[in-house]
Amino acid sequence: RAALDRAAVLLRIKRDVNRLDNVWGVGGGQRPVKHLVKEMNLLLREYLLSGEVAEAEHCLRELEVPHFHHELVYEAVVMVLEGSGEEPVAKMVTLLKVLWETGLVTLDQMNRGFQRVYEELGDISLDVPLAHGLLERLVELCFDRGVITRALRDACPAR
Numbered sequence: 001r002a003a004l005d006r007a008a009v010l011l012r013i014k015r016d017v018n019r020l021d022n023v024w025g026v027g028g029g030q031r032p033v034k035h036l037v038k039e040m041n042l043l044l045r046e047y048l049l050s051g052e053v054a055e056a057e058h059c060l061r062e063l064e065v066p067h068f069h070h071e072l073v074y075e076a077v078v079m080v081l082e083g084s085g086e087e088p089v090a091k092m093v094t095l096l097k098v099l100w101e102t103g104l105v106t107l108d109q110m111n112r113g114f115q116r117v118y119e120e121l122g123d124i125s126l127d128v129p130l131a132h133g134l135l136e137r138l139v140e141l142c143f144d145r146g147v148i149t150r151a152l153r154d155a156c157p158a159r
Contacts, residue, residue: 006106009103010103033068036063036065036068036071037071037075039059039063040060040063040071040072040075041075041079043056043059043060043063043072044056044072044075044076044079044092044095045079046059047091047095048079048083048088048091048092051091053094053095053098056095057098057099057102057104060072060099060104061104066104069099069104069105069106069109069113070105070108070109070110070112070113070116071113072099072105072113073096073105073109073110073112073113073114074112074113074114074116074117076092076095076096076113077092077113077114077117077135077138078117078124079092080092080134080138081117081124081128081131081134081135081138082124082127082128089134089137089138089141090141092138093138093141093142093145093147096110096142096147097142097145097146097147100146100147107149110147110148110152111148111149111152114139114148114152114155114156115152115155117135118155118156118157121135121157132157132158135156135157136156136158139152139153139156140153
């Protein structure tokens with residue numbers, strides 16, 4: 001049932017046929033993981049500098065690794081935690097919302113990305129002492145904007 005629901009969503013997306021090819025595994029899955037992580041980090045940094053959501057979306061599509069988009073979510077959240085100021089937080093929430101709405105990042109990938117941050121928060125907190133508070137604020141903002149579910153928000157570790 002879940003696969004049928006997902007297929008129905010994909011077929012409603014007003015994109016070209018390449019979108020379905022990417023979702024079902026055709027494309028860039030041959031690249032090394034380190035390379036993909038590096039590309040996603042560059043994509044996110046460029047987005048934070050330019051603020052161009054469409055360009056970030058285009059770059060993510062070009063990577064052709066829809067099964068690995070949870071890594072983008074993870075890297076985006078970690079980048080916000082390691083950064084400073086409110087502007088990166090707002091920009092990243094906007095990007096995640098657009099990627100969610102276009103179907104580039106699925107519910108499962110969003111959950112997996114955030115769950116990885118939750119699991120590694122202890123280690124992240126060693127480098128970023130205020131990580132707990134930043135994560136709580138980010139999670140609340142994501143929930144308010146409809147990016148994550150209530151269950152994922154409630155799973156956020158509290159201090």
